Amino acid sequence: MANTVKDLGEFALIDRLLAAIHRRLDGIQPPFGSRIVVDAGDDAAAWRADNITQLATTDTMVEGVHFFRSTTSWRDLGWKAMVSNVSDIAAMGGLPIHALVTLGMPPDTSVSAIDDLYAGMIDAAQEYKFRIIGGDIVRSPVTFITVALTGATDEPPLLRSAARPNDLVAATCWLGSSAAGLRLLQHRRSVPQDIFNRLADAHHRPKACVLEGRILAKQGVRCAMDVSDGLVDDLSKLCKASGVSARIDASHLPIEPALQAAFPEDYTALALVGGEDYGLIFTAAPGLMERIVHLLPPPTAVIGSIIINSPGKVTVVDASGRDITPAHGGWDHYR
Amino acid sequence: MANTVKDLGEFALIDRLLAAIHRRLDGIQPPFGSRIVVDAGDDAAAWRADNITQLATTDTMVEGVHFFRSTTSWRDLGWKAMVSNVSDIAAMGGLPIHALVTLGMPPDTSVSAIDDLYAGMIDAAQEYKFRIIGGDIVRSPVTFITVALTGATDEPPLLRSAARPNDLVAATCWLGSSAAGLRLLQHRRSVPQDIFNRLADAHHRPKACVLEGRILAKQGVRCAMDVSDGLVDDLSKLCKASGVSARIDASHLPIEPALQAAFPEDYTALALVGGEDYGLIFTAAPGLMERIVHLLPPPTAVIGSIIINSPGKVTVVDASGRDITPAHGGWDHYR
Numbered sequence: 001m002a003n004t005v006k007d008l009g010e011f012a013l014i015d016r017l018l019a020a021i022h023r024r025l026d027g028i029q030p031p032f033g034s035r036i037v038v039d040a041g042d043d044a045a046a047w048r049a050d051n052i053t054q055l056a057t058t059d060t061m062v063e064g065v066h067f068f069r070s071t072t073s074w075r076d077l078g079w080k081a082m083v084s085n086v087s088d089i090a091a092m093g094g095l096p097i098h099a100l101v102t103l104g105m106p107p108d109t110s111v112s113a114i115d116d117l118y119a120g121m122i123d124a125a126q127e128y129k130f131r132i133i134g135g136d137i138v139r140s141p142v143t144f145i146t147v148a149l150t151g152a153t154d155e156p157p158l159l160r161s162a163a164r165p166n167d168l169v170a171a172t173c174w175l176g177s178s179a180a181g182l183r184l185l186q187h188r189r190s191v192p193q194d195i196f197n198r199l200a201d202a203h204h205r206p207k208a209c210v211l212e213g214r215i216l217a218k219q220g221v222r223c224a225m226d227v228s229d230g231l232v233d234d235l236s237k238l239c240k241a242s243g244v245s246a247r248i249d250a251s252h253l254p255i256e257p258a259l260q261a262a263f264p265e266d267y268t269a270l271a272l273v274g275g276e277d278y279g280l281i282f283t284a285a286p287g288l289m290e291r292i293v294h295l296l297p298p299p300t301a302v303i304g305s306i307i308i309n310s311p312g313k314v315t316v317v318d319a320s321g322r323d324i325t326p327a328h329g330g331w332d333h334y335r
Numbered sequence: 336m337a338n339t340v341k342d343l344g345e346f347a348l349i350d351r352l353l354a355a356i357h358r359r360l361d362g363i364q365p366p367f368g369s370r371i372v373v374d375a376g377d378d379a380a381a382w383r384a385d386n387i388t389q390l391a392t393t394d395t396m397v398e399g400v401h402f403f404r405s406t407t408s409w410r411d412l413g414w415k416a417m418v419s420n421v422s423d424i425a426a427m428g429g430l431p432i433h434a435l436v437t438l439g440m441p442p443d444t445s446v447s448a449i450d451d452l453y454a455g456m457i458d459a460a461q462e463y464k465f466r467i468i469g470g471d472i473v474r475s476p477v478t479f480i481t482v483a484l485t486g487a488t489d490e491p492p493l494l495r496s497a498a499r500p501n502d503l504v505a506a507t508c509w510l511g512s513s514a515a516g517l518r519l520l521q522h523r524r525s526v527p528q529d530i531f532n533r534l535a536d537a538h539h540r541p542k543a544c545v546l547e548g549r550i551l552a553k554q555g556v557r558c559a560m561d562v563s564d565g566l567v568d569d570l571s572k573l574c575k576a577s578g579v580s581a582r583i584d585a586s587h588l589p590i591e592p593a594l595q596a597a598f599p600e601d602y603t604a605l606a607l608v609g610g611e612d613y614g615l616i617f618t619a620a621p622g623l624m625e626r627i628v629h630l631l632p633p634p635t636a637v638i639g640s641i642i643i644n645s646p647g648k649v650t651v652v653d654a655s656g657r658d659i660t661p662a663h664g665g666w667d668h669y670r
Contacts, residue, residue, distance in 0.1 A: 037388050038492050042576075043426035043561060044392035044484075046492045050385045053372050056468065057379035058435040058483055062475045091378040100393040102481050133391065140397045141477050146437050148393055148483030149379075157373050157381045226378060241377075 006107035013111065013137060017118050021132050024122045028129050031095040032152050036131065045133035047098065055151035057088040063143040071185040074113045076204040078120025080276075081145040084228060086128050086208035087278040089151035091226035093158040093217030095210065096130035100148040104140030117145070128210055155217035158282070162223035163242035167306040168289040172212045173279020174256040174299055175231055176271035177202035180263055183270075191262045198258040206278040212296055216282055219292045224282035230273040235281055236314045245309030248272070251319035254299035272316060272326075341442035348446065348472060352453050356467050359457045363464050366430040367487050371466065380433065380468035390486040392423040398478040406520040409448045411539040413455025415611075416480040419563060421463050421543035422613040424486035426561035428493040428552030430545065431465035435483040439475030452480070463545055490552035493617070497558035498577035502641040503624040507547040508614020509591040509634055510566055511605035512537035515598055518605075526597045533593040541613040547631055551617055554627045559617035565608040570616055571649045580644030583607070586654035589634035607651060607661075 008016070018040055034049035061067050061081050072080070082099065089096045101121060103114070125132055130149070163169075181203030184196055209226070216224055225238045231248070239246050253271045260267050283306055284292060293300055309315075316325045343351075353375055369384035396402050396416050407415070417434065424431045436456060438449070460467055465484070498504075516538030519531055544561075551559055560573045566583070574581050588606045595602045618641055619627060628635055644650075651660045 038427070038494065042492070042495050043423040044390040044429070044486065044492075046388050046390050046427060046429075046488075048388050053381050053383050054389075055379040055381050056433060056435055056483070056485065058437055058469065058471050058481075060437050060439065060471050060473045060481070062439055062473055064476065065474045088378040092373070092381060094379070094381075098391060100391055100483050102393055102395050104395065104397055104479060134393065136393050136395050136481075138395045138397055138479075139400045140479060141399065142475060144439060144473075144475060144479065146393075146395070146471075146481045146483075148391070148435050148481075150391065150485070151379065153381075157377070157379075159373065160377050 004108045004110055008111050013114065020118055020122060025125050025131055028131060031097065032154060034097055034152065036133065040132070040134040045098065049152060052152040052154055053157060055089055055092050055094045055153065055157065056148065057085055058146060058148040059084045059088065060144060060146040071182065072204065074116035075120035077145070078117040079124050079205055081147050082121050082124035083206055083208045083278060085147045085149035086124065086210065087226040087228065089149060090208045090210040090213035091158060091224050091280055092151070092153060093155055093213045093224070094151040094153035095214070096128050096149055096151045098131050098133045098150045099125065101132060101135035102146040103135070103137045104142070104144040106141060106143070107139055109143065128208060153217060156222065158213065158217055158224035159222060160225045160238045160241040163238060163244050163283040163306050165244055165306055165308045166285065167223070167283035168286055168302050169235065169246055169281060169283050169304040169306060170289065170293055170300060170302045171227065171231070171254055171279055171281050172209045172296060172300045173227070173277050174202065174254050174259070175227070175277055176267060176274040177256055177259050178206055178276040179270050179274025180259050184262065195258045195262050199262060203276065206276060208278055209280045212280055212300070215295055216292070219295065220288060221282050221284050221292065224280050227277050227279050227281055228275060230275045231281070232272050232314050232316070236312045238281065239314065240312030243311045244306050245311065245313040246304055246306055247315045247317060248304035250316050250324060252301055252303045254301045339443045339445055343446050348449065355453055355457060360460050360466055363466060366432065367489060369432050369487065371468065375467070375469040382433065384487060387487040387489055388492060390424055390427050390429045390488065390492065391483065392420055393481060393483040394419045394423065395479060395481040406517065407539065409451035410455035412480070413452040414459050414540055416482050417456050417459035418541055418543045418613060420482045420484035421459065421545060422561040422563065424484060425543045425545040425548035426493060426559050426615055427486070427488060428490055428548045428559065429486040429488035430549070431463050431484055431486045433466050433468045433485045434460065436467060436470035437481040438472045439477070439479040441476060441478070442474055444478065463543060488552060491557065493548065493552055493559035494557060495560045495573045495576040498573060498579050498618040498641050500579055500641055500643045501620065502558070502618035503621055503637050504570065504581055504616060504618050504639040504641060505624065505628055505635060505637045506562065506566070506589055506614055506616050507544045507631060507635045508562070508612050509537065509589050509594070510562070510612055511602060511609040512591055512594050513541055513611040514605050514609025515594045519597065530593045530597050534597060538611065541611060543613055544615045547615055547635070550630055551627070554630065555623060556617050556619050556627065559615050562612050562614050562616055563610060565610045566616070567607050567649050571647045573616065574649060575647030578646045579641050580646065580648040581639055581641055582650045582652060583639035585651050585659060587636055587638045589636045
């Protein structure tokens with residue numbers, strides 16, 4: 001029994017992974033009439049799809065930088081590597097179609113680790129209904145996973161640059177839960193098991209808001225972005241791209257009860273700067289926002305508004321309207 | 336003046352690279368009426384293109400594994416990282432359209448190194464007329480470059496699995512020159528400067544056979560593959576995918592005079608197993624091959640034939656028909 005990548009060899013490993021992909025994903029019908037002409041195994045994959053707008057994104061996770069083996073299983077890592085890309089497609093209002101997966105790894109990596117990693121990627125492909133159509137496995141002294149994901153939409157793509165003054169700002173997911181889960185995994189502290197499990201799950205198995213992105217695009221929203229680096233950071237990027245500023249009402253943030261219970265003093269800070277929640281933030285004029293916010297699944301909530309000020313500036317106020325914006329980098333230690 | 340990636344910061348670095356991309360590539364019209372809807376800078380890039388077959392491929396280069404800084408400049412590295420992907424698209428008979436670039440690098444990497452790397456990638460994008468529409472720059476203890484490239488074709492894609500018994504086999508490029516160039520760069524030996532320059536250039540600036548791939552597809556060829564791992568290795572993969580075997584006539588290999596002059600005893604071995612030449616190998620029935628081989632630019636040559644034998648087996652014969660096939664792995668030390 002070959003236990004490491006080196007033992008098994010590159011070609012046997014590829015055959016093994018292709019078999020797993022076909023076994024679990026062959027029944028998936030890609031959206032918009034897109035159809036595979038040449039599947040994984042040739043120089044490049046080939047597909048056809050007409051009358052749609054195509055999307056492509058890529059995202060990488062490097063061991064010791066974006067993940068630690070001590071807090072993330074291989075299977076969860078595969079899930080997250082995919083979902084971070086699916087979330088980018090969702091943030092354009094699109095549906096994912098095809099993934100290319102590059103694995104860099106030392107030759108003594110165990111085959112069961114790769115099987116588990118792929119199982120997590122295939123979990124995500126099943127959940128979000130896309131295909132894995134190719135990739136590359138290379139020797140590397142450090143483990144990394146790069147996913148390039150294509151997608152498509154039949155609506156105008158949702159842009160970061162389309163926020164307008166007086167728009168309201170909303171978020172579609174619990175904020176801060178993933179960062180709280182990571183803190184609990186790194187520094188085990190005394191919290192009830194169900195709270196630990198819930199927050200660890202938020203960190204290990206974040207969801208991409210594909211359905212929400214589709215609803216936004218169909219309802220005429222033009223501006224959205226996914227929250228991967230933390231709310232304040234990502235909203236600042238959105239504002240910079242749109243040449244506007246934003247004010248967040250901290251008392252309106254969607255913060256789940258488990259997070260409040262586990263971190264009664266820090267939950268607002270975690271919700272403002274914690275990363276990897278992978279929900280969407282979007283903006284819309286008040287009339288449109290009022291109609292749409294009720295169409296979206298919970299915990300979607302209006303959290304602030306777009307104002308005219310220095311492009312990229314994000315101000316945070318509490319329930320009484322008092323400015324509680326941290327000084328530059330003031331909450332960085334929560335990352 | 337910020338000299339390292341850490342000094343400059345991620346966002347300034349991205350702005351700098353986007354500026355270089357726009358400056359040099361904005362005028363490029365993608366093929367088949369494909370048009371950008373959302374350019375680099377949002378969650379994902381977006382484009383439209385109808386009535387074509389789309390292609391996607393990815394390829395990675397890791398420092399110390401696929402390249403060494405002692406023998407490859409940053410600019411040549413950027414060129415090669417792109418061309419290895421363009422070659423995969425060419426091997427499907429397609430034209431490249433959009434690249435996503437992921438750079439993994441230590442924080443103390445110099446900004447001028449990244450500028451040079453991107454300059455080489457943009458050189459390739461200008462040469463082969465495609466756009467760079469996004470990417471990701473991540474911190475990593477080891478430098479790596481992953482490119483995901485989309486392409487398209489208006490003909491049936493050229494497959495590895497379409498070789499048939501009695502087809503002739505041809506190659507579209509000089510074989511062995513890149514491997515010879517690498518040997519000269521690693522172990523400087525006494526060869527005339529013009530020969531050194533020519534072979535080093537073959538190693539540093541390989542060409543992708545995009546035009547050749549288009550001609551093949553237009554003329555009705557169905558089976559092609561690019562030569563990246565070495566002729567015998569890659570032809571064996573093609574034969575395995577097609578369930579056939581091949582015989583190569585070593586005396587018909589396209590071997591350039593500079594290679595023969597620099598390695599008078601080893602040039603045949605280098606042509607058979609040297610990698611990174613990035614030409615195409617293709618097969619066609621004799622009548623079709625006779626017509627097509629004259630349409631292709633030099634040094635295209637018929638080098639052998641497809642026969643019925645164990646799938647994947649590649650036999651090499653000399654000018655007198657004597658079997659000179661190396662024992663398994665017998666020429667591995669030439670890699």
